Amino acid sequence: MRFLGKYWAFARIAARHALSERGELYGRMAFFAVVLGVFSALWRAVAEAGMPIATEPGRLVWYLAATEWIVLSVPQLHVEIQEDVRRGDIAYHLPRPVSYVGSMLAQAAGTLSVRLPIMALTACVCAYLFTGRAPPLAALLTFAVFAVAATLLASALYVGIGLLAFWLSDVSPIYWVVQKALFVLGGMMLPLELYPRWLQSVAHFTPFPALLAGPAQLVLRASAPGEVLVLAARLGAWSVFVAMLLWFVFRRASRSLQVSGG
């Protein structure tokens, strides 16, 4: 229990910090509302030309609300890790009786505990106001469970990008590539079934559909229990893969630090 207590403290501090940054939160909420407003107008216009997918415009607004909820809630931990490495603060973190990667993930969980409910409220209120309808409560609740898991996995991915700062002076280009891949291959603005076949095939070899399109499909249409289980298995498999990757990269990173110095 004491083992978990240390990480609980990290999470609590991160949550307080996220709460204190009101401007950041309001900014995210406003941006979220504007994006949903723009896309509700866009999908209404698309419907006049004939929907390219067998669904209503309102459902696609809820789909975007779902994907954006995940994207806008994930903290950008790679920046913090890069600064730790650049300033040399990492040397003080490593001897502590806590795992550096673990503390970062705990901070991510803390930040998410503040951002997720606030952004969920923004998403639901705005999407309802713009569409005048809401998906079934059961679908929303199932989606929420998967979305929380997806935000944790995305946070772990960003921690992995941050750890690359041990070798690269600036990890921003890597972050941009991963972020854009998440937007496109994850199906952030459009369901993947609208993509050309070859792009859908490429996407399914990456973790991105499991992070965005997979959970968001749950609010787009009724999913069979089998599909939900497949999504859970995919998220689980990618979580194991990313966890192993983090362990491997951090081990190499700390070894390179011990050999070359900070």
Add this chain to the structure above:
Amino acid sequence: MNHLLNLGRFLVALSWTNLKSALALRGSFWLQVAFMILNNLTYFVFWWVLFARIPTLRGYGLREVYALFGTSAAGFGFVYAMAGGVRHLGRFIDEGELDPLLVQPKPTLLYALGSRSQPSGWGDAISGLVFLGLSGYARLDNLPLVLLALACSAATFLGAGVVFFSLAFWLRKTDMLSRHLWELLITFSLYPEPLFGGALRLVLFTALPVAFISYLPVRVLRDEKLVDALTLCGGAASVLVAGAWLFTRGLRRYSSGSRFGVFG
């Protein structure tokens, strides 16, 4: 006349210095340019997929969206690359960082705007020009119109940016608010004009002057009507003048900081 010529020479020198400073770290410069182009291509995946399935969107086809994105990205890119200080104005005002600029011989605003340059702005400018070329609305025979559209787009971005960030003279600690207003400007400028109606449309032609960034430039390039061109010039010039006027008024309220700093 001599004064204007001097000012023109100064602006050219400032822009040249900005470009040289951005190119000083060559690798980082090209990396940022390349990633910004990649970023913009990513944005376009949405439109490519959508227009593969529908022919037009309230009169907007893929060509119009190319032109819309092209004028907006190029206008924004040139401002960000040549007058990148606009995004830092709020902080300059709030933290008393205008002090070293006040004693310079040329207008303070020009120094403040030219004091920063973002290499990624060149990526936006390049991809904007490529998209404009792809639209088919930018040709050699209408080059003056293309230059007019780009100049007005950049002038509106700059003028609106100065207005938003100059709010710090009166309201203090407005950096976050100004940044969000600036981002709203970018967001709305990337979506077709016919999507927005009613009161929002009025806002997009006045308080948030997106119309002069991309909507009217697209109309000017597509329809080649004199009335649209004149409206665009008038609108963009008004926003630019409003920005300069507001900054000059605000400067009278500016209180110096206690931080020691040098300029140059």
